[in-house]
Amino acid sequence: MGKLRGTVYTETVVFSPPEAYVNDVPYQLAIIELENGKKTTARVMGERVSIGDRVALAETHDDVQYFQKLQE
């Protein structure tokens, strides 16, 4: 797991995608509150997360960050 960590501030699971992501649905999108206090909008991979869950950056591609739930 990456060093960039944070907490899920809010989330949704998208079923009706924009044209660019028609093959990705359903996918989970979340706003993550990072440890420095800033927020970022990112995808969630693996297990679904809820508000308050701790997450860490797992990978980045095409400038999109993918976070994953931390097992604590």
Place this chain on the structure above:
Amino acid sequence: MEDAGVQPAEIEAFYLGNFAGPSFVGQNHLAPYVASGLGISGVPATRFEAACASSGSAFFHAVSAVAAGLYDLVLIGGVEKMTSQPTPKVTEILAAAGDVSGEVRAGATFPALFAMIARRHMYQYGTTREMLAAVAVKNHANGAKNPLAHMRKVITMEQALNGKPISEPLTVYDCSLVSDGAAAVVIAPLDRAAEFTKRPARVRGIAQASDFLALDEKDDITTFRAVQCAAGKAYKMAGVQAADLQFAEVHDCFTIAEIVAIEDLGFVKKGQGGPYSLEGRTCLNGELPVNTSGGLKSKGHPVGATGVGQICDLVQQLRGEAGERQVRNHSLGVAQNLGGSGATCVVSVLEAA
């Protein structure tokens, strides 16, 4: 223009709200295009783009110009043609009202942004799915009585709760319609209004405000600073308090947006918009009728036309011409037009003159 008895040659300027004509139908330079089609030529004709608040913004700027004495007689229109594109394309075009290099690249759609607002509102204030559904049921009931509504269909609470998921927790019944539509109003200085109509409506207060595009840049996504700011300024100009307002057309692009709007407009305390809606207090016969037109949910949401459409709806109520949707007290109303996820807001307070 027919309602006001105005000829095209009398119009001194044309303001047009349109969000994405170039993307939806490939036509740019829309204001002179529409003006010439209406027989108006030679005068300034300008398109305003502020996402779903495009024609609200056109209205604000037109009112400002008339108030400044620049013109006497101005036509303000709003238009959007959305249904010629498939849903994923429409979703993508609309998403460009968000932060394209950030949230949209990550996969945000407008339903997704408002779904995340709904989730957070539920978390902070205990708002429930039933409260969201109550907004949809009420707006469909109003729209069913509106001959100009896009979807004149009553829905039940059970239907609203069991809709197809669009972006959790929002279902298809939480989302406004993809519509084609247009709206227009004529404005003039108050001292000339009697020349054009027996029942003028007066713009008593109006304001436009702005904020960050990206949802993740806002401190608290359960409130829209631009709405609070525009409402505060418009109420101050009008010399009114929220409690003085008798009815409202608010920007229910999603059910949660109506709940947040009635909170930000000061009708209820923060977090109380959900219970207030579920208790039926925003219904036609409630203490504060909201979206008597059916709102964006049922009347429809041709995005660039919505702001001026709301003004038309207020005027209809102020004149007592809303038929079976007519509210009891109809001398002072408010319209709230939101752009994007709160980056633009226009609030207009209108009264029967």
